[in-house]
Amino acid sequence: MSPHFQAHVEPVKGLKWHVLKLLWPEFLPFKQRIALAIGCLLLAKLASVSLPFWLKHIIDDLNGQLNDSSLQLVIAPLALVAAYGFFRFINVLFNELRDMLFGRVTERAMRHIGVNTFKHLHDLDLAYHLNRRTGGLSRDIERGISGIEFLMRFMVFNIVPTIFEVLLVVILLMINYGWMYSFITLTAVAFYIVFSIITTEWRTKYMREVNAADSKSNTHAIDSLLNYETVKYFSNENFEAKRYDSELGEWEKAKRKNRLTLFTLNGGQALIIALAMTATLALAANDVAAGIITIGDFVLINGFLMQLFIPLNFFGFVYREIKGSLANIEAMFELLDKKPAIEDREHAHTLDTPPERIEFKQLHFQYQPDRPILKGISFTISKGQKVAIVGESGSGKSTLVKLLFRFYDVNKGSISINGHDIRDLSQHSLRSAIGIVPQDTVLFNTTIYANIAYGRPDASEAEVNQAIDMAHLRHFIDDLPYGDQTMVGERGLKLSGGEKQRVAIARTILKRPPLLVFDEATSSLDSQSEQAILTTIKEVAKNHTSLVIAHRLSTIVDADNIIVLDKGLIIEQGNHQQLLQRRGVYANLWEIQQKQKVSDDV
Ligand SMILES: Nc1ncnc2c1ncn2[C@@H]1O[C@H](COP(=O)(O)OP(=O)(O)OP(=O)(O)O)[C@@H](O)[C@H]1O
Ligand SMILES: [Mg+2]
Numbered sequence: 239m240s241p242h243f244q245a246h247v248e249p250v251k252g253l254k255w256h257v258l259k260l261l262w263p264e265f266l267p268f269k270q271r272i273a274l275a276i277g278c279l280l281l282a283k284l285a286s287v288s289l290p291f292w293l294k295h296i297i298d299d300l301n302g303q304l305n306d307s308s309l310q311l312v313i314a315p316l317a318l319v320a321a322y323g324f325f326r327f328i329n330v331l332f333n334e335l336r337d338m339l340f341g342r343v344t345e346r347a348m349r350h351i352g353v354n355t356f357k358h359l360h361d362l363d364l365a366y367h368l369n370r371r372t373g374g375l376s377r378d379i380e381r382g383i384s385g386i387e388f389l390m391r392f393m394v395f396n397i398v399p400t401i402f403e404v405l406l407v408v409i410l411l412m413i414n415y416g417w418m419y420s421f422i423t424l425t426a427v428a429f430y431i432v433f434s435i436i437t438t439e440w441r442t443k444y445m446r447e448v449n450a451a452d453s454k455s456n457t458h459a460i461d462s463l464l465n466y467e468t469v470k471y472f473s474n475e476n477f478e479a480k481r482y483d484s485e486l487g488e489w490e491k492a493k494r495k496n497r498l499t500l501f502t503l504n505g506g507q508a509l510i511i512a513l514a515m516t517a518t519l520a521l522a523a524n525d526v527a528a529g530i531i532t533i534g535d536f537v538l539i540n541g542f543l544m545q546l547f548i549p550l551n552f553f554g555f556v557y558r559e560i561k562g563s564l565a566n567i568e569a570m571f572e573l574l575d576k577k578p579a580i581e582d583r584e585h586a587h588t589l590d591t592p593p594e595r596i597e598f599k600q601l602h603f604q605y606q607p608d609r610p611i612l613k614g615i616s617f618t619i620s621k622g623q624k625v626a627i628v629g630e631s632g633s634g635k636s637t638l639v640k641l642l643f644r645f646y647d648v649n650k651g652s653i654s655i656n657g658h659d660i661r662d663l664s665q666h667s668l669r670s671a672i673g674i675v676p677q678d679t680v681l682f683n684t685t686i687y688a689n690i691a692y693g694r695p696d697a698s699e700a701e702v703n704q705a706i707d708m709a710h711l712r713h714f715i716d717d718l719p720y721g722d723q724t725m726v727g728e729r730g731l732k733l734s735g736g737e738k739q740r741v742a743i744a745r746t747i748l749k750r751p752p753l754l755v756f757d758e759a760t761s762s763l764d765s766q767s768e769q770a771i772l773t774t775i776k777e778v779a780k781n782h783t784s785l786v787i788a789h790r791l792s793t794i795v796d797a798d799n800i801i802v803l804d805k806g807l808i809i810e811q812g813n814h815q816q817l818l819q820r821r822g823v824y825a826n827l828w829e830i831q832q833k834q835k836v837s838d839d840v
Contacts, residue, residue, distance in 0.1 A: 254564040260571050261386065264347040275339040275394065282332035283399050285325045287406050290541030292322035298534035336394070344390045348383050355379050355574060363579040364645040365605075382570025385563035392556050400549045407542050415531065418521060419539065426514030427550070433506050434554040441499040442558065447492040455485035503554050511547050518543060580644060582664050589667040592752035593655045593783060594621045596642070602650035603634075603641060611637050613806040614651070617799070619783055626786045626794035628824070629803030635787045636677055638803075639755055642785075644668055673751035675759040677787075679742035681730025686715060687722035689730070689741055693748035701748060708778065709744035710770050711737075735762030743771065747778055754784040761789060768793070791828050792835075800824065 265272060299315040359367075359375065367375075404427055411419040462469060462478045469478055522539045525531045601615040611634045619625045627635050641648055644660050653660050660668055673693075681689045690711075691702050706712055706722065714737060718724045730738050739762050746754065756775065760768040772793055775784075788794045795814045802810040802817070802824050810822050817824040 253561050254568050257564045257567045257571070261347070261389075261567065264350060265343060268343040268346070271339050271343055275336045275343070278332045278336035278339065279394065279399055280402070282329050282336065283402050283406070285329040285332065286545065287403065287410070287542075288325050289322065289329070290538040290545070292318055292325065293541055294532070294534035294538035296322065296534070297537050298532045301533055340390070340394055344387055347390075348386055351386065351570070352379070352383050355382070355570060358574050358576075361578050362576065364640070365579060366576075378566075378569055378573060381566040382573075385566035385570070388559055389563040389567065392560055396549055396552065396556055397560070403546060403549070407546055411539070411542065415522075415525070415535070415539065419518060422514060422518050422521070423543065423546070426510060427546070430507060430510045430547075430550055431553060433510060434503065435557055437499075437503045437506060438554045438558050441496070441503060441554075444492065444496045444499050445558075448489065448496050451485065451489035451492045455482060455489055458482060458485060507551070507554070514547075515540075515543055580647060580665065583662055586664040587658050587662050587667075589655060589658065589663050589671055591656060592621070593671055595619070595656060596753070596783070597654045598638070598651070599654070600651035601638075601641070601648055601653065603637060603646065603648050605637075605646075611806050612641075615803075615806070615808055616651075617801055617808065617811065619785060619799075621783055622781070623798040624779060624784045624786060624794075624796065626788060626797035626800045627803055628788060628791060628794070628800060628827070630805075633803040634806045635803060636757055639674065639676075639757055639785070639787070642755070643672060643674065671751055672753045672755060673746040673749045674755045675739070675742045675746050675757065677757040677761070679730065679738045681726045681733070681738060681741060683726065683728050683730075685723045685725055686711075686718075686733075686741060689726060690722075690744045690748060693745035694750075697748050705744040705748040708747050708774050709740045710767065710774065711740050711744055714740070736764070736767060739763065740771065743775070747774075752782060754779055754782050755786075756784065757787045758789060759786075760793060791824075791831055 296315050296318045299318060303315070356379070359379075404424075408420040408424050411423060459482055462482070469475060518539060519536070522531065522536045526533060526536050596619040598615050598617050601612050602610065603612040604610045615634075615638065617625070627638065629635055640646060642653055642660070644665060647661060655663065655668070655671075682692065687702065690705060691697060693705070694701075697705075706715060715722050715724075724732075726733050726738075726741075730741070733741065739759060743759060754775075759775070760771050763771060768790075776796075786794055786797065794800060798813060799811060800813060800817055801808055802822075804823065810817055810820060810824050812820070818828060819825075
């Protein structure tokens with residue numbers, strides 16, 4: 239929805255001018271350009287303020303000629319008309335030059351801040367991203383950046399020139415026609431501004447209602463479309479449409495109230511202008527009649543006032559938007575100030591040798607207080623080993639992997655690689671050493687090829703193709719009309735679960751890290767494909783260290799150590815034979831799965 243303009247109407251207290259100070263460094267490198275733009279702005283304004291003067295002289299000359307019919311004098315007004323035309327052109331020309339000069343400055347600053355914010359968001363921790371809706375986040379950035387554009391445009395193109403013009407006009411009126419004129423003008427402008435600010439503040443509440451109604455219906459509409467399949471499964475199209483309609487109804491109601499407040503604002507502004515114009519022109523008419531000033535002066539005064547009030551027409555809007563822009567920019571800077579929970583230590587160690595020994599020591603972890611997930615886990619993985627983790631759903635297997643990858647920091651205990659606590663390692667070097675095939679693979683909305691090449695962006699085409707072969711994707715890709723250039727759809731939803739897993743495996747094969755982690759990497763595959771992939775994984779993992787999480791125990795019988803996890807504790811560990819002899823949980827599970835297999839085969 240919302241083809242209408244989305245004005246900023248969050249509750250904001252006061253104008254946050256200090257934001258300008260934050261922004262200033264972004265503009266500093268463009269000092270000369272800005273100075274030039276301001277020069278153009280002043281010239282354009284001077285030209286526009288001179289226009290009523292030319293008009294006055296033209297009229298006075300013409301008026302003189304009406305009384306004195308000698309023809310030679312016609313040249314004089316023609317020259318004045320030419321000058322009038324010339325300065326009108328100069329006004330536009332310098333305005334355009336100012337736009338050209340300043341546009342580049344604003345865009346450069348927007349680009350710079352945009353990319354910094356983007357980088358910063360990638361630096362923030364996973365917990366932050368899981369807690370925040372990405373939609374809201376991207377809106378914050380978008381708002382902040384368009385806030386900069388708006389602020390700059392209206393500061394440079396509206397506020398500053400208008401202030402300059404008001405001052406100039408008031409001074410010129412004072413010098414040429416006496417203090418009464420400038421007094422009325424100044425008072426009118428002051429009233430106008432105060433009235434606009436007060437009315438705009440009052441209106442904000444109603445505008446907020448409109449926006450709230452708008453985002454509510456919007457959020458639901460998008461959520462409903464994202465859940466397209468679910469809506470169909472339950473035949474709830476009508477339910478969805480009804481809900482959407484009632485939300486749009488609220489939006490409509492809010493819009494109506496909002497329109498009334500806009501009427502008040504515009505009406506009041508028009509009244510102030512009309513009163514000021516009437517008073518000034520009455521004064522001028524009086525002076526013309528008294529012979530103090532000419533008809534040309536009358537036109538000049540009228541011209542000044544008209545010129546002055548046109549930019550003020552937008553004042554309510556500009557005031558609200560600038561206020562909003564300042565708040566948005568501040569919010570963006572706050573985002574930039576937010577410290578990631580996971581940060582490299584100062585002088586963090588770079589893991590420059592392949593992991594030889596990975597040690598989990600008395601590991602305790604919880605995502606939320608009062609709900610411990612891991613309660614004292616200790617085990618080691620030595621170079622070249624294959625260690626497997628099995629256990630019930632929710633026992634904390636994937637969590638262990640996330641901790642190893644340092645998406646979160648442990649609460650107690652430690653994880654160390656080659657004797658270094660991973661909290662002392664640089665995140666980049668730690669993560670470069672580990673390749674993960676995650677439990678739920680999410681793909682970028684691009685081609686299969688690009689998704690695989692993402693594992694190592696500088697890999698050659700031959701290497702990517704090799705990875706495709708090793709992950710047993712060749713057959714599938716050759717069957718596709720567009721081959722490896724097939725788009726995978728949003729989050730990779732156009733691929734089957736098994737295909738996605740194989741893309742993820744190919745991607746990790748391409749990365750070729752010394753430590754491999756497979757989190758249920760074959761869970762979505764049929765037994766036959768699974769066997770094929772397992773062979774590949776074995777091949778790839780041969781000279782590697784690997785950590786394998788599996789539900790199907792047949793895939794890990796060859797592991798050097800199998801860890802059985804239950805409710806965040808290790809209840810058994812050993813190799814397959816040892817665990818079978820223990821006749822514990824593992825042996826039990828193995829028996830069940832064997833029976834299952836036999837009945838499947840039958
Ligand atoms: N980001 C999170 N915030 C809060 N709780 C979480 C979060 N991620 C996981 N959990 C909880 O932690 C517990 C362990 O989750 P984990 O994903 O490690 O289980 P798992 O052993 O991998 O299970 P599965 O076999 O189903 O994949 C679960 O109960 C889950 O609800
Ligand atoms: Mg898991």
